[in-house]
Amino acid sequence: MSALHLSQRGALAPASPIRRLTPLADAARERGLVVHQLNIGQPDIATPPAMIAAYRSYDERVLAYAPSDGFRAYRERLATYYTELSQDGGGATVSAADIVVTVGGSEALLFAIAAVCEPGDELLVCEPFYTNYAGFSHMLGVNVRAVTTFAKDGFRIDPERVEAAIGPKTRALCLPTPGNPTGVVLSRADLEALAAICRRRNLYFICDEVYREFVYDGPEGSRAASLLSLADFDEHAIIIDSVSKRYSACGARIGALVTRNKALREAALRFGQARLSPATVDQYAAMAALDTPPSYFREVVSEYRARRDALVAGLRGIGVDCALPAGAFYLVAPLPIDDADRFCRFLLEQFDLDGETVMLAPASGFYATEGLGRTEARIAYVLDVPRLERCVTILGSAFAAYRAQKDVGRR
Numbered sequence: 001m002s003a004l005h006l007s008q009r010g011a012l013a014p015a016s017p018i019r020r021l022t023p024l025a026d027a028a029r030e031r032g033l034v035v036h037q038l039n040i041g042q043p044d045i046a047t048p049p050a051m052i053a054a055y056r057s058y059d060e061r062v063l064a065y066a067p068s069d070g071f072r073a074y075r076e077r078l079a080t081y082y083t084e085l086s087q088d089g090g091g092a093t094v095s096a097a098d099i100v101v102t103v104g105g106s107e108a109l110l111f112a113i114a115a116v117c118e119p120g121d122e123l124l125v126c127e128p129f130y131t132n133y134a135g136f137s138h139m140l141g142v143n144v145r146a147v148t149t150f151a152k153d154g155f156r157i158d159p160e161r162v163e164a165a166i167g168p169k170t171r172a173l174c175l176p177t178p179g180n181p182t183g184v185v186l187s188r189a190d191l192e193a194l195a196a197i198c199r200r201r202n203l204y205f206i207c208d209e210v211y212r213e214f215v216y217d218g219p220e221g222s223r224a225a226s227l228l229s230l231a232d233f234d235e236h237a238i239i240i241d242s243v244s245k246r247y248s249a250c251g252a253r254i255g256a257l258v259t260r261n262k263a264l265r266e267a268a269l270r271f272g273q274a275r276l277s278p279a280t281v282d283q284y285a286a287m288a289a290l291d292t293p294p295s296y297f298r299e300v301v302s303e304y305r306a307r308r309d310a311l312v313a314g315l316r317g318i319g320v321d322c323a324l325p326a327g328a329f330y331l332v333a334p335l336p337i338d339d340a341d342r343f344c345r346f347l348l349e350q351f352d353l354d355g356e357t358v359m360l361a362p363a364s365g366f367y368a369t370e371g372l373g374r375t376e377a378r379i380a381y382v383l384d385v386p387r388l389e390r391c392v393t394i395l396g397s398a399f400a401a402y403r404a405q406k407d408v409g410r411r
């Protein structure tokens, strides 16, 4: 019997560089090691009590489907939140009819790319990029075209280079702000410059704003500028959002696609009808989360700022010359070794410091250009300051052990 056929799409789907080393981490734990996980953006911050209480108080007799675009009451509450965000930047109102509730920001991304690209079209991103932009594009037969940004410039995005990369098959620009993995936050002026390009070249702008509240250098309570607030851009703008990071509720799997482009919103709704509905109980919890007081965000942001500062200072102290990220909770660190992939494996397979080691995400998978990111790793600062300081000590010792081992190999 001949082997069953597996599609090229299935056979060639890229493994997530964030999760790829998990079997090695599991094996290290089985050997009794403590593995500090800095590879994945899973925050350790407590979910707001109002959200947890909403889960506990769910008391319906039948756990029914929700509408395909999400509960109207939830979308109306979201519309108030987005309108405030938009008007903060001088933009127009957002209505419940502009929102489709999705299964995490992930599904919003999938719907957005599917709605604007034909198979064979191009999605324009800046590398290093959030790897699932490539994962979803691959599923849809869409090619990723990447504009490289560099650690030495703090991964700054240059609009001229973005425009120069647009080809005949490019349909959309897709960028996160604040950025994963770079921590770059786009200013309003940056958004305006990129939007002007999209207008001129007739592209959609998929703006992934799931880390909106996580900005560290503005006045207290600042949020990253939102694409929703730009004037005369309604037909082009698609906003990706999620409760995962905002409320430290990654397991809720609730996100949103927001657009004032009616045809696009209709397409997203029809995709939503195919998967029937987003989760019911989680939407109630996400609705309750909207009542989270500003003091929660003040505390969380100040905690992440302290983590960022401790991590960057610590890394610089062990010879890692990394840029200070302005937002989200990641940084891309150029490591003082020859091969980050090998080093990340070494950490899990061959190294420990008094029974502890660290898991990082090798950065090559965050680039589309072959060969880039080979000596970089993405680090998520999702652990508290004492644990991050311990991780820096472990890494410092691991660099020395890795180099010593290579020297022995060479002799």
Ligand SMILES: Cc1ncc(COP(=O)(O)O)c(C=O)c1O
Pocket: 041, 103, 104, 105, 106, 107, 130, 176, 179, 180, 208, 210, 241, 242, 243, 244, 250, 253, 254, 255
């Ligand atoms: C930039 C970015 N966009 C979207 C997502 C999707 O998150 P979720 O599906 O949990 O909402 C993530 C998750 O890490 C992310 O980092």
